[in-house]
Amino acid sequence: MTNGATTVTFSAPAGASPGQRSTTMAQALNAALRDALRDDPTVHIMGEDVGALGGVFRITDGLAAEFGSDRCADTPLAEAGILGTAVGMAMNGLRPVVEMQFDSFAYPAFEQLVSHVARMRNRTQGRMTLPLTIRIPYGGGIGAVEHHSDSSEAYYMHTPGLHLVCPATHADAYGLLRQSIASDDPVVFLEPKRLYWSKDQWSSDSSEQVDPAGVAAVRRRGTSATLITYGPSLPLCMAAAEAAVEEGWQLEVVDLRSLVPFDDETVCAAVRRTGRAVVVHESAGFAGAGAEIAARITERCFHHLEAPILRVAGLDIPYPPPMLEGRHLPSVDRILDAVARLQWETDIRGGEVHVAGL
Amino acid sequence: MTNGATTVTFSAPAGASPGQRSTTMAQALNAALRDALRDDPTVHIMGEDVGALGGVFRITDGLAAEFGSDRCADTPLAEAGILGTAVGMAMNGLRPVVEMQFDSFAYPAFEQLVSHVARMRNRTQGRMTLPLTIRIPYGGGIGAVEHHSDSSEAYYMHTPGLHLVCPATHADAYGLLRQSIASDDPVVFLEPKRLYWSKDQWSSDSSEQVDPAGVAAVRRRGTSATLITYGPSLPLCMAAAEAAVEEGWQLEVVDLRSLVPFDDETVCAAVRRTGRAVVVHESAGFAGAGAEIAARITERCFHHLEAPILRVAGLDIPYPPPMLEGRHLPSVDRILDAVARLQWETDIRGGEVHVAGL
Amino acid sequence: MTLLTHDSCPPGAVREPLDVPRSDPRSLLPEREPLRVLGTPAAAEYDVDLLRALFQEVFTGRRYNLQATALAKQGRLAVYPATTGQEACEVAAAAVLSTQDWLFPTYRDTLAAIVRGVDPVEALTVMRGDWHHGYDPYEHRVAPLSTPLATQLPHAVGFARAARLKGEDTVVLAMVGDGGTSEGDFHEAVNFAAVWKAPVVFLVQNNGFAISVPLAKQTAALSLADKAVGFGVPGRLVDGNDVLAVHQVLDEAVSRARDGGGPTLVEAVTYRLDPHTNSDDDSRYRDLSEVEQWRRRDPVLVLERSLRGMGVLDDDAVEQAARSAEEFAANLRKRYNHAPSPDPMTLFSHVYAEKTPQLREQEAMLRAELRAEAQAEGNEQQ
Amino acid sequence: MTLLTHDSCPPGAVREPLDVPRSDPRSLLPEREPLRVLGTPAAAEYDVDLLRALFQEVFTGRRYNLQATALAKQGRLAVYPATTGQEACEVAAAAVLSTQDWLFPTYRDTLAAIVRGVDPVEALTVMRGDWHHGYDPYEHRVAPLSTPLATQLPHAVGFARAARLKGEDTVVLAMVGDGGTSEGDFHEAVNFAAVWKAPVVFLVQNNGFAISVPLAKQTAALSLADKAVGFGVPGRLVDGNDVLAVHQVLDEAVSRARDGGGPTLVEAVTYRLDPHTNSDDDSRYRDLSEVEQWRRRDPVLVLERSLRGMGVLDDDAVEQAARSAEEFAANLRKRYNHAPSPDPMTLFSHVYAEKTPQLREQEAMLRAELRAEAQAEGNEQQ
Ligand SMILES: Cc1ncc(C[n+]2csc(CCOP(=O)(O)OP(=O)(O)O)c2C)c(N)n1
Ligand SMILES: Cc1ncc(C[n+]2csc(CCOP(=O)(O)OP(=O)(O)O)c2C)c(N)n1
């Protein structure tokens, strides 16, 4: 995704005042879009309600007013058409940034995504590339009704040719979105809905650089076990790590930042250090991202493991209605329960392992 | 999927002559459809070219002629429409059996599948159910051009509410398809394209009963390691097990038969017996079905494992053109290579494990 | 060498007519101006009881919209998409159907479902958030409200085809918004219905907006009903704020479908007077003076005025309708006095007909969690 | 209590016209009968050089179809979907475009790509199976042949919109089959094009079948071009076996698009004389006498006959065209004498701009396998 460079940075806009201020992640994303539109005239935003309304989550707030309705365009209500026409625009030298209104409403565009977006470069042996970013407000935990809280990363993760990025911090929201837009490959960019309103001391004119996608971040050092996560579950894992201290566990927390490319190196190093690991994500566990993560770590670190890698994920059910979503989603308790099941007594070889698959 | 019964059998049609004859899997599937149409007037087949042509793979050969074009109906060319109207028919008391012409051409129906087919029962608390079978000619290895050889099971496996069935033998092709059609839940039924023309001594009027979906089959007993597979890769695994004998390995082979429900019991028992396992499938390995299988076995059998569970899968690339597909697909050699990497010398704890992620 | 045998080409071949039967597609085009009945002599031909019944429903419908919006603002509903200004369409859609017929509503059409007999609290289940859906679809023959836009249209068509295949007399009325007509599913559904001559009526409520996007950005068509021609089915255009006109057009379409004439595509031109939902800020994308303009064609107002003019309603009758609507609202309010507490264990009950072993494991885990919580609470209370 | 303030409703409200601008959609309808030029006086107005050039292309196109079909039967192509009988459409589609314009073909339209200048072997790469696609799309401005039906149409529209945004003079011609018009993507693409007034011409080749499914099971429309009305764009209907008629209609549509008039939807009525592909058995679904009927309107034959009648062609000219076509075919055959052996390592080269660590691992594995194989072969040869 890095166009040859190993670190992609975007400098502070000239004349911007330094210093950080309390900002929501939505504002950081908005700043990334604004700066991308400003820095590169080929960037074009399109989607449902991204114009005057500024998107249902206001991520495109003010952009149509500032850059005109050609650069930030409301489209007809048809997701396959939005992505399909964006493909055509990308074929013709533009850098479309598409907004899908919610995870579930990206499904109508699935054929375009799998059969074209992911394959055009490979099909044409690199002659026709698609510098295309697909922004998807992602995940649950916001009390929304059916079809508004899906987590779809496993579908995209299994589709070779797509990059798959998911920020968990404000700096990454800004930095990874700028990188994604600058990438010459298509990127599915998952925006954790429940973090949109999270506040942090952050400003786009701070010269903070973020690592490129494909590099995981160790967000907390620990020695007892490693929590591996991304996006909306990072704050949860940090809270769990905090709570675990009381139980006597020092948990390491790894934020993957991108699922494709996957940073085996950082993840494996962290797991080897602690010998135990739990993968945490919101989407259904069965055949979810956590399965791949657990399987590949086990392949690589088997003899460093004191216990099987466990998963704390959403239940294997359709996403529940708002009043019950708390029972579905990973929680600090479930994470601590999983950590407790990491076989702290070593001599149980041969015994039966009870695992709930979560 | 079994409507309460633990074993579903379909008796021989009255007056059929006994005995088995050389039959292709395509013919076994055709017989299942014919018998289902005959036994249950609510069964309706629909899809592109399923009428006069009998389907591009001839699985519906002769059915429109025998049962009329209402029972076996050519539809307009629109996969979301086919599945969407089938949903409506199922809501109204029929049992539609939909044919998607190829894996890739089921993608336009992805929204219907994920947002409705998988969820209607749950949404309506069991009041509105969808007894719907979605037949998909599945996988590669037939020398077909782009978009005709995808393996899409991981997408469906990760979608709660769907059953996911994949036969590897003639008896299962017939028996599991009959079960799927009789199921009160939606079933995605993957038909291994490359096995369509495989011949076997089989006849629908043999009274052979097959286990219900959700029960895996041990196709070969072994002691050294366990191969876990399904559908098109079963014959390959059987061949690998045969070849492995020369190397001194007795390989057990487990045929999953269905990915949802998943038979943890049989699989774990087989892995515990041998202490080593390789999962084999055609689709891209990354976030594929094998990841879930490896992860869940490891969770359950960790202390029985002498080595990490390895995977032999398709490469993490878009499905290749015909002339190169042999380099992409699992092969006997790759399976034997993986078995060879299962750490037959025991004292390497602490060493680096080299795994190609395949 | 030539590739062709000239003998095979008879002299007249070039001018031979193509074998395409070409009837006149113009007959399928909708009326040039939206059909109106209220305020025209045709209104006088309506049965007075029907007129009064429609008035009551439209009037109560407005009260329902106000009440549900209030419940949403109080947080008793997670969200409410109102049909304020669209009550004529909602009421007529339900009113034209016979008992055996089916209604396929969108997420917005709770009112149509209620007019068809669905318990309002159950119609609003998805908005309240205790489950995805409330009522039994088979009881009043109303499909679940569909949130993914236009996806319910192929369902409606398949349902109608199944009815025909079973020899049943059912007609299906499928609702969709102006925005929803841009989805491929709309196109595929109408096409399947046309090819199958399925007994379906498609009612497009053109309320001017898809959230913030005005019709002009949605289509360049002169009327959404013009799309009918491309499927070989008739289109109709009607004033969606005139309940009699909507009733008449839909009634004709339903009869046509029942008689085997196949589908009709109806565009009802109306206007969404409220924001998209209670959490929308419509001042961002529309001039509120436009809303004021449309308030003057408020379907409730227009109906009351006309019926008063016709002598069908007087102050007493309106007073009585108001009382009845108020009762409806009071009852609804009362039923929201207590928040539901859905049982978490139901999360596993209906994923499949029979729980998979995997779900049974997860069920056990949740049960254990709940037990532990209950115990902890018990301990606290001691 | 009433819900409404009566004062807000002026007396005339009921009869107030709706704010829907209603031009006459009838002007958008296509001609009643497919347009023909050959055999009419209009043909005489064509430039003789153009007529001869079209004849050569159509004639060579037929020879190409025969040759490619033969290559497929010999197994040198994995599959070949012929355009036998459709050469007039294929040729005209390419011929109307200027250099800066773009063609978006379907999987069947290799001929159109070739007429536009693409090397036939590269046009057939996907059919041969050594890679998914051959030619550089930017060289002759031809998008990759699209296998998933109708999915290329939104690409064409986006491409055209981008050209406009960049201030470029490009027109995009997008091809689709009759079957492809049933896909939601068709609907969404034409709608986006109409809303954006994008410079796109949609050419529907109605060749009677989608594999085995005849048009009557595909649509109830009187003409596929009738669909144009529903998007607010003009539809055109043309005899697809009359290369001059197709040329004329497309040429007008291209000019219209170039001048900012937006998209046009063209239906060309033609017929697929060959089976769907070389591996299809069309006797299963069509009466071969129907094929014979259509052979009499064979576009090559019809063109030759007309041009001879007009004095534009004589025996010599036809003889010369045949020689040229034969050269084309011989050259194509020759280039298939050796099967390609694509390098397996290219499997990893273009999945991403930069290989992921995961792909590098898999690349290393494959390289090791190939090395071991080569060594084994070397050992065998010793
Ligand atoms: C497939 C899909 N895409 C996007 C959405 C999000 N969404 C909900 S309502 C709406 C606008 C719908 O407009 P319209 O069809 O005109 O119906 P109205 O809201 O006016 O009743 C959108 C975009 C959705 N529900 N489904
Ligand atoms: C989305 C999709 N569904 C199904 C297919 C399989 N398929 C290939 S060609 C074809 C028929 C196409 O008919 P039409 O659009 O009329 O084009 P023609 O073959 O006549 O040129 C079908 C169903 C496909 N390629 N793409």
Ligand SMILES: [Mg+2]
């Ligand atoms: Mg609307």
Ligand SMILES: [Mg+2]
């Ligand atoms: Mg065709």
